Amino acid sequence: MADVETIELVKDIDVDKYKYGFETDIESELAPKGLSEDIVRFISNKKNEPQWMLDWRLEAYRVWLNMDEPTWAKVSYPKIDFQDLHYYAAPKSTPAPKSLDEVDPKLLETYAKLGIPLKEQEILAGVRRQGERSDLDGESGGEYASGKVAVDAVFDSVSVVTTFKDELAKHGVIFCSISEALRTHPELVKQYLGSVVPQGDNFYAALNAAVFSDGSFVYVPPGVRCPMELSTYFRMNAKNTGQFERTLIIADKGSYVSYLEGCTAPTRDESQLHAAVVELIALDDAEIKYSTVQNWYPGDKDGKGGIYNFVTKRGDCRGPRSKISWTQVETGSAITWKYPSCILRGEESRGEFYSIAISNGRQQVDSGTKMIHLGRNTSSRIISKGIAAGRSDNTYRGLVSAHRKAINARNFTQCDSLLIGDKCGAHTVPYIESKTSTAQFEHEATTSKISDDQMFYCMSRGLSEEEAVALIVNGFVRDVLQQLPMEFMAETQKLIGISLEGSVG
Amino acid sequence: MIVPRTAAEEALGLSLPHRRMEDWKWTDLRRMVQAPYVRMPVTAKQADVDRLVRSSPFAAVKAQRIVFVNGELDASRSSLASSPSQALAVADDDVLLQINRKLEARGATLRLEGNASLPVEIVHVVTDDVPRGVATHHRIEVADGASATLIETYVGEGDYLSSAVVEVALGEGARLDRIKAERESVRATHLAFVKVSLAKGAILRDFTLSSGAALNRQDGSYIFEGKRADARISGAYLLGGKQHADTKLVVDHTVPSCTSRELFKVAMDGQSRGIFQGKAIVRPGAQKTDGKQSSHALLLSEEAEFDAKPELEIYADDVVCGHGATSGDLNHDHLFYLRSRGIPEKEAKSLLIAAFVGEAFDGIEHEGVREALTAYAEGWLARR
Numbered sequence: 044m045a046d047v048e049t050i051e052l053v054k055d056i057d058v059d060k061y062k063y064g065f066e067t068d069i070e071s072e073l074a075p076k077g078l079s080e081d082i083v084r085f086i087s088n089k090k091n092e093p094q095w096m097l098d099w100r101l102e103a104y105r106v107w108l109n110m111d112e113p114t115w116a117k118v119s120y121p122k123i124d125f126q127d128l129h130y131y132a133a134p135k136s137t138p139a140p141k142s143l144d145e146v147d148p149k150l151l152e153t154y155a156k157l158g159i160p161l162k163e164q165e166i167l168a169g170v171r172r173q174g175e176r177s178d179l180d181g182e183s184g185g186e187y188a189s190g191k192v193a194v195d196a197v198f199d200s201v202s203v204v205t206t207f208k209d210e211l212a213k214h215g216v217i218f219c220s221i222s223e224a225l226r227t228h229p230e231l232v233k234q235y236l237g238s239v240v241p242q243g244d245n246f247y248a249a250l251n252a253a254v255f256s257d258g259s260f261v262y263v264p265p266g267v268r269c270p271m272e273l274s275t276y277f278r279m280n281a282k283n284t285g286q287f288e289r290t291l292i293i294a295d296k297g298s299y300v301s302y303l304e305g306c307t308a309p310t311r312d313e314s315q316l317h318a319a320v321v322e323l324i325a326l327d328d329a330e331i332k333y334s335t336v337q338n339w340y341p342g343d344k345d346g347k348g349g350i351y352n353f354v355t356k357r358g359d360c361r362g363p364r365s366k367i368s369w370t371q372v373e374t375g376s377a378i379t380w381k382y383p384s385c386i387l388r389g390e391e392s393r394g395e396f397y398s399i400a401i402s403n404g405r406q407q408v409d410s411g412t413k414m415i416h417l418g419r420n421t422s423s424r425i426i427s428k429g430i431a432a433g434r435s436d437n438t439y440r441g442l443v444s445a446h447r448k449a450i451n452a453r454n455f456t457q458c459d460s461l462l463i464g465d466k467c468g469a470h471t472v473p474y475i476e477s478k479t480s481t482a483q484f485e486h487e488a489t490t491s492k493i494s495d496d497q498m499f500y501c502m503s504r505g506l507s508e509e510e511a512v513a514l515i516v517n518g519f520v521r522d523v524l525q526q527l528p529m530e531f532m533a534e535t536q537k538l539i540g541i542s543l544e545g546s547v548g
Numbered sequence: 549m550i551v552p553r554t555a556a557e558e559a560l561g562l563s564l565p566h567r568r569m570e571d572w573k574w575t576d577l578r579r580m581v582q583a584p585y586v587r588m589p590v591t592a593k594q595a596d597v598d599r600l601v602r603s604s605p606f607a608a609v610k611a612q613r614i615v616f617v618n619g620e621l622d623a624s625r626s627s628l629a630s631s632p633s634q635a636l637a638v639a640d641d642d643v644l645l646q647i648n649r650k651l652e653a654r655g656a657t658l659r660l661e662g663n664a665s666l667p668v669e670i671v672h673v674v675t676d677d678v679p680r681g682v683a684t685h686h687r688i689e690v691a692d693g694a695s696a697t698l699i700e701t702y703v704g705e706g707d708y709l710s711s712a713v714v715e716v717a718l719g720e721g722a723r724l725d726r727i728k729a730e731r732e733s734v735r736a737t738h739l740a741f742v743k744v745s746l747a748k749g750a751i752l753r754d755f756t757l758s759s760g761a762a763l764n765r766q767d768g769s770y771i772f773e774g775k776r777a778d779a780r781i782s783g784a785y786l787l788g789g790k791q792h793a794d795t796k797l798v799v800d801h802t803v804p805s806c807t808s809r810e811l812f813k814v815a816m817d818g819q820s821r822g823i824f825q826g827k828a829i830v831r832p833g834a835q836k837t838d839g840k841q842s843s844h845a846l847l848l849s850e851e852a853e854f855d856a857k858p859e860l861e862i863y864a865d866d867v868v869c870g871h872g873a874t875s876g877d878l879n880h881d882h883l884f885y886l887r888s889r890g891i892p893e894k895e896a897k898s899l900l901i902a903a904f905v906g907e908a909f910d911g912i913e914h915e916g917v918r919e920a921l922t923a924y925a926e927g928w929l930a931r932r
Contacts, residue, residue: 486858
């Protein structure tokens, strides 16, 4: 079924057209180009941050000044001029949206195009308030109980609106933008911010710490199972901006939360920079499931434009029996540099990483994970599916390590690469470090192409070449697709079809 | 940042690689090689040389021999004449080659033709004397259609740095069975570099034992230059104490339709550390490549450590490539099975370790050599 839809979608769209490549004409407030202590102060001031936050940012900025851009990844791009970027952009009409009615209708159009659920749009558009009954609920039978998603929408640098806040508050879940959290729950932010990814962790994390403008904050209190999916949409709109958002998720003892982020950007000739930091903290018995569908603009056929996606994501399984699971579908960005990791500190904690990375055109992907086993009886699982087409390069880079005290650590890693065409490259660079004899690590990697037999079989049953490829690829990534929340599985299957269009024949 | 040169670097007149360099992240040569090793002629006692030559695991194997004592050809002990090798001509900036050149390596040039009935063994002996650098550099050519067995043995006593460079060229349809045994002194540093090129239809069977030196680093580069060539590269580490062994392999598929297999078995006891970095490159156009690599580590003590980096770099689509890496201790079920049949724990462990390591010997065609290696592994197990 889904495969048929994929084909339909592919037919609808011409090659080299990015579905989300529209630009919304909204007046935005920009910080002057360039980066200096003054800019850091400007951002902090804009957000009315407490003094300690500004000090924290300045410390990060000073560390950053002394750092070099990392060059070890298998990606090449012209040197970024960090002084030629705007480090702050906010839609002018909504400096601090207190009520939803204030939201610029053009923004809402944007979200409609992005495919934010209809009911969410209603709320965003101010047709009804959160908690009110919607006309749309009529047919589906009243309460929007099933499959609902709370959304935090981030436009350029600023969180515009967060939905379902009231209902979440009933359960004690805090879900808001990080600047709001700084005002309402400074003690939580102060306690956890930077505790997983410190300011000076790496070049881009330091940059982010200095200039991050917004992002999502989630706190799930002890014993609470978050009643709905939490989601953030990131959208880069303004020209020459860098987007630096920071996400902080804390799952207190025995809680559970599932979080999804989606990203898009308009089509532009010049490249845009995105350097986000995501920190996850799982305390005793808590579980965090973090899913990403990344569909930033990948640049055109010749590799012009596109997003540089330099992201630091790390989860800390701090408590015993905690669990963090990363699922990512990476189809966009000109360059992806991203390694969602798990620090398995608590006894019997577990880390998981499921990834689909698709590169086409001139895209370059260097992505993978780190599983750092520190506690006893910790376990981890890595399933990575890389698909390279066109003239792209797709690299899996990962680390699995067991500390001397990580008695009985277990890891299973599987990295499969699929090549479509003879102009692309697929690479696997895993690092395995075992410092204890009781750790058991298994790593397996394969590289292959779609076999002629598979193609022949599908095509002899009446599928076209492109349909056959989409079917086989969807089968190839099935293990990972299954890890995605239901609502996003079908969407992702379509996305895979779109990403691979023009790769055959 | 300018770091002052260490005594070893001063002596060698070059900068040693360190852990901030990707290829040396697990073997910090600057930190690990501290003593100033320079080339220094010494006179060896004949009794020492005799004893060391006899200590080669392959002493009982019937072979044509070439013996190098302290880096110099000992013609009186050699049954095979070889033309001396000239100074290293390749303009390679690899640090292991630079060290070899700085230590003014001597070596043999061999051209092997026809079907040799006896293996050729090059024995390298270093006697106990002042700490110094010893270097050899051999060039081996296997003529078109020829087949040969080449054994390289490294044995020694005392404190020294041994730099061993071997270049091998296999002609069209040639076959070489190469066996290298590193049994250097427990205080020695062994730095090896081997470069093998395979012409059309050539067959290589390559085995390396790493077991003697305190520090062993070997870089292997295997290049397929002609179609339908086939290389099987295997190795075994038997490490204990504070030994450190690091193998870095690059298997480079530049042409279509070649097959490569790598199998490394690493057994580590004490506080030893084993490292395996294997990289397979499939260049654009090298279609129909079949490449597989596996490394397996057995950690026999709490404090042993294994690091691996199996790497694939692929630019052609019609290929079958893969790698696997595992690490862990002995399988408790296997151990239980043997013990429940009345086999004492130590013996049961030895059986399992011998079976684990033995897999790497399986590909060795020469029966005498295979038996000699099995016997060596048994001896190692008995001593542990």
